[in-house]
Amino acid sequence: MSCGRGKPSRARVWEAYGSHIAEGSTLSHDKERSHSVLVERLSWESVEYDAREISRMPDKENPLREVNRLCFLLETFLNSHSGFDRDDLPGWLELFHVMMNGSEDKMEKAARVLDRAMRVPKTLSDREFYGIRPSSKD
Template identity: 40%
Template sequence: LIHDKEKSHKILIKELKLSDESYDANKLKKCKDKDNPLNPINRQCYLLKRFLRSHPGFSRDDIQHYINLYCFISNPPADKLEKVEMVLNSAIHLTKSLRYRDFYASKSR
């Protein structure tokens, strides 16, 4: 875990048995972005916040689904057509069925 010596990070490192690379946040405040070793992490946090704010009507119960979508969008492959192919393949191979009556029966309750 690459982090800024936040106390809560120690718990994660211990519980998940992670390797640790830490930096003093107070010292990093004086660094330019290009020299800051945490800049790639800060950039991902910024992009995730921006993504979540662009979907203001999402339910907090569904936040994991939004994070999964963000991860899918932001990770390889970079080619959008490959991603479309991945989505279509997973949809085609999905074994769950939702019957028309079941869908509308749950909405009328």
């Protein structure tokens, strides 16, 4: 779920986010024009903030402070894992979601992650995971 690099177009925003968020949600944003496609097609409520205005506000008064904080935490989370690959973004986002939401009980969170992992039907041998090639006998 990524819009790619650079300024997102309406088409890229729709492709990346359109199927992941429920109709009737509220979008709080900084008047990014490409976000309007989500508001239009999914009947979202739009709460817009002028980016020039909020950039001058103290952090405590910034209405998008929590959004910025979560973006910072997500970026830090992804950058702290050397195995992160953009192709695996949905799985990493799901793990981040579990970490940031739900119960404060760490064992319950671990159980949720393991439960989800066990539902994945794909198996991977040690050799595939570690990239080990069978030795050839000459």
